[in-house]
Every structure is written in C-alpha cells, then in structure tokens.
Amino acid sequence: MGKPNPCILCNTLEFRPVHRKDQWQYLCCRNCQLVSIHPRPTVQMLMEYYRDYLPDRPADISKWEAMIQPVVANSADMIVSRSRTGGKKMLDVGCGYGFLLNEMQSRGWDVKGLEVSKTGRDYTRSKWNFQVYSHPLETLELPENTFDVVTLLYVIEHVFDPLKLLLKINRILKPGGLVLLRWPHTTPVVRILGPLSSKLDLYHTPYHLYDFSPKTIERILFKTGFESVETLIGGHTLPSDRLNRWSSRIFGHLAQLLFSLLGGKVLLPGVSKTTTALKP
C-alpha cells in the first residue's frame, strides 16, 4: 500500500485509519476530518464495479422504489421551497431508475437525468421517456448557466473527483441556482459500533470513496463556489442539544444496522443528510 494522496479538501498528509477491509482503508484527515479511501480505486475499476451495480429484476426495482420514495418526496419538497431562480429546469445526476425525475415532472418541472449504469438509464428512458445522459458529468459538453436545480442523491460519496464535479455543476447552474446533495454520514456510526462496524462494512467498500460530514460538505461547497449551505437530516434540522443529537445518531445506527443485516446496500436512511447550496 503506497502513501496516501493529500486530503482533497485541505491538502494535509496526516490521517488516522477508521476502517479497513481487504486491501482498502478509510483514512480520516487529522486537519479537516474528511474521510477518504486508500488506495483510491482507478476510474477503470469503478466503471467495472458499477456495471452490475443496479439490480434489473422488477421485484428488486420495486423494493428500491419503496426505500427511496421518502427521500424522493422530501428532496422534491426541498427543491420547491429552496429554489430561487423562478425557472424549472432540473438535472438529476445519478438518476438511477428516474424516480426523482418522475416526481419533479409531476410537479411541473422540465427534467433531464444522467446515469452511468445502463440498467438505470434503460429503465428511465423506457418507463418515462426522459432524456438521460450516459457519460459522467465531468466529461459532458453542456452550456453554462442552463439549469435551475442540479440534484445528486447518494452520488457524491461515490465520485472520483468531487471537487471537479461540483465545479462543473456550478458552471451549468444559472446564477442563484440550487444544488441538492443527499449523502450518507457513516463515520459517527462506525465510531459508536467500534470493532463490530468492520464486520458490517458500513462504507460499502470500496464503493464509497469519501465520507462527508456537515462540516466537510460545507467546506467542499464553499471551495467550489457555492454559498448559503444548509444541511438537514431527513427533513428535520440538526437537533441543537447534545442529547437529541446523540439519540438521532443511535436511531440512525439501528436503521443502518438493519439495512446491513437485511443485505441493504446504498440507502442508509437513519444517518443520511440532505444539503442544499446556491450558486451566487
């Protein structure tokens, strides 16, 4: 195992390990607390992993829909209440089977998707006839100042270069445009569970390349030109007193444990958070 790359947020080279599985390690930056995988899988490896990432059996897709539906409804409400531009053009990056696109279209929005998984892309196109880009956003030629909203549900933790992706999103958003990110916050749970967490592999190794926190997600959004960053858990603001915050983590951990034991993969509702930010 070679030396880790500098932290993408603060350039520090000091880390402490928080999780290990096979040849992979998760390292927490001692300066900014961003957690990242080491060594980083190559883009080619990732492409291979993701080829069979989304299930294509109808029964599995229904299960997926049931799991994601509360997140979709909640995200849609947040888009409507927080969007400032007055326009209704939206891009969902990593649109999966298109459930958020469908929800937003039913609310009168003009929607496009992007999905690198062929399974998700084919489903979204044939089921709802939405336009779905197939290439990663970083390599896609899109005009500047185009979208009112760009969404990423359970995407940012999988991305090879999240800074580059967010810079691109900033460019294609209109001034005042909104980015909405839904992301798992795994590291506190790993801390609570201690040695047990290594058996559960809550980072879904090596799919999660990063584990963000409200602080690190704010920092990366500021760094890529966004402002007015706000983070919520499941539609509720972070409880302010310590006891509430603690209990929400405990409940998060139970939900997550259950998902792991039941073979759940990506969706970790108890500890996930939603963050929005605006392009100035």
Ligand SMILES: [Zn+2]
């Ligand atoms: Zn750092």
